[in-house]
């Protein structure tokens with residue numbers, strides 16, 4: 335049996351409150367996320383607006399608090415006006431970010447309707463690629479102003495009497511990336527974002543604003559980008575965004591599972607940079623992080639290159655996720671929880687079909703991908719206060735990382751429900767890991783359940799014909815002794831959720 339791993343948590347040693355918005359997601363006008371994903375008018379399970387009720391049920395199962403929209407790279411060439419008003423008058427456009435045809439059957443108002451049905455709220459992005467201040471102020475007037483002005487009255491004319499009151503707004507998307515329509519230098523972007531933010535806030539002072547940070551830790555401009563952009567926007571924005579995707583391109587699972595360590599350092603560097611700017615400004619305000627794109631993304635890269643351009647809703651970015659991907663997603667969620675003091679929003683990218691926890695067939699079934707489960711478990715049970723995890727674990731070295739702990743773990747205390755939930759990944763591929771949790775200050779408690787996601791085949795996937803090949807069970811062996819010590823065996827390459835009643 336392997337060396338033991340252990341974690342001590344104390345109810346008074348706290349990292350911070352979980353902002354439920356870290357369990358957010360993302361719907362972009364890309365591939366089959368909108369058309370064939372959330373919306374398919376002639377699907378047997380479509381509701382009166384054409385929204386797929388089978389997809390809505392799966393989304394509700396995740397308890398998603400916020401959904402970013404409409405992009406992504408898409409937003410940098412988007413005219414939001416194309417998506418409002420009578421549907422039969424809306425233009426078909428060449429969509430240059432993903433080289434498709436955008437029919438504009440769904441736009442802002444329909445998306446807000448969908449959010450209500452999905453028990454979630456919208457996080458909107460404005461186009462700072464081809465457009466700017468004027469478009470953003472009109473959009474926010476249309477969306478959030480009650481009435482009595484050109485754009486708010488137009489919304490009312492379109493059938494939406496009450497303002498949408500969308501609170502969270504992204505100032506563009508990945509403006510540091512050369513692939514972005516209207517790519518900018520940090521100074522160009524910082525000035526535009528600052529002036530756009532100013533007039534948006536003048537239009538609606540209740541909003542919160544997110545400036546674009548780096549598109550990945552590997553960007554040449556990181557972290558100078560954050561430093562310059564925040565220097566220029568510090569007074570106007572509330573959050574800096576951060577994006578990261580991982581992949582097992584060299585078929586090296588041990589190295590793949592270690593990649594969340596780079597996420598830890600990415601988060602920590604962005605926090606340090608934000609705090610440096612705050613110090614430089616002699617500012618009182620902390621800039622928090624919006625990790626508004628994160629996931630595993632690599633399976634579909636090759637098939638995407640073969641797609642013909644200018645189709646409506648082609649099957650783009652349709653990664654079919656396997657068991658090891660679910661473990662990496664679990665590790666990424668733990669990374670964000672470990673900095674719950676500063677990571678206040680996050681969006682798994684994306685929600686349906688496009689690098690997503692939910693897959694559908696056009697006209698057919700909808701099912702859960704492997705990554706659905708760690709996302710669901712953290713969203714359902716990971717609300718409350720994150721406790722400082724004092725972890726001891728045996729370690730390994732991989733191609734790109736040294737001292738990788740086999741155990742990745744964190745605990746969340748939900749005072750209201752009188753529960754502690756421990757989320758833990760065993761990165762060991764060939765052996766179980768004995769795990770001891772010391773809950774010292776919590777007094778008497780009992781195990782509610784020990785949920786386990788495990789599979790002998792790291793490459794096992796869920797497909798339309800085998801929708802439950804990878805799914806969790808509650809047969810974990812976590813047990814508690816009289817002194818508040820929990821002993822559990824974490825199966826090889828497994829995701830574990832140990833729920834404890836206080």
Ligand code: AHR
Nearest residue numbers: 362406407408507508683
């Ligand atoms: O989520 C897919 C794409 O990844 C988004 O459109 C873009 O922002 C990122 O590069």
